[in-house]
Amino acid sequence: MSARVVVLGASGFIGRALVRALGGDAALEVISHSSGTLNLTRPESVAALDAVGGADTCLVFASALTPDRGQNLDTLSANLTMATNVARALERRPFGHVAYVGSDAVYGFDVNPVTETTPIAPSGPYAVAKFGGEKILEMVTTPKSIPLLILRVAGVYGPGDPHGSYGPNSFARSIAKDRTLRMFGDGEEERDHIFVDDVAGLAAALIRGRATGVFNIATGEARSFATVAKAMRDLLPYEVTVNSVPRKGAITHRRYDTSRLRQAVPGFSFTPFSEGLRATLQAFRAP
Secondary structure, eight states: OOSEEEEETTTSHHHHHHHHHHHTOTTOEEEEEOTTTOOTTSHHHHGGGGGTOEEEEEEEEOOOOOGGGOSSHHHHHHHHHHHHHHHHHHHHSOEEEEEEEEEGGGBOSSSSSBOTTSOBOOOSHHHHHHHHHHHHHHHHHTTTTOOEEEEEEOEEESTTOSSOOTTHHHHHHHHHHHSEEEEETTOOOEEEEEEHHHHHHHHHHHHHTTOOEEEEEOOSOEEEHHHHHHHHHHTSSSOOEEEEEOOSSOOOOOOBOOHHHHHHSTTOOOOOHHHHHHHHHHHTTOO
């Protein structure tokens, strides 16, 4: 296990949870950086990593402009620039282990169940940038024999989400505002919804174990958006109005085979779905 972990993107939704998860280990020094302390879009700023690199340090790259910041060439360029600058830092000062917080957006929706060997089919600037980040880091870490861990994270929900992505987070935000929620069609699409603390717990376990290669970070249990909405409504002491809006595309599903993850982190206990939803509703201060 590394003696030190440097987390880039420590103020983000997943980054904050990961810092908490890693901080519980007294034998591990955790160094946190956000855009306020280290601007990854500026090459000169990344030079600060030179002082903390080394064989006993793990570098966690969790920074990204998320889809709510825009799905356009500007966000694509910014995300690829951050990955390139981190890679340049690794060229100058190798680390003992590198972990990249990626996204399951790199997969298409034509294969189920998804495994780590499912063909890549990114669609949209965010997905392209996430896959690009993987390949940029591979270009540097492979020739230098730096162990690389790639985490392709499924849909994350929970307290502290600033993005309001469709699903539990957007439902909770809307319920807190006016006791309504918006659902595309009848909410038939199935997705894997994973609680943010579980993402952090799994990532921390893989980092402590110096795992390498690709891991899909998911629960292995897919639920429809309609099922999610019902579960949230069942937790509340008042009625919630569901507003159906026309869906933007065809009905798609995403289900996972999480065998590789279960083998690497045996016995991991996921947060019960009802508990995760209750914490999410409370965080959005539902009336």
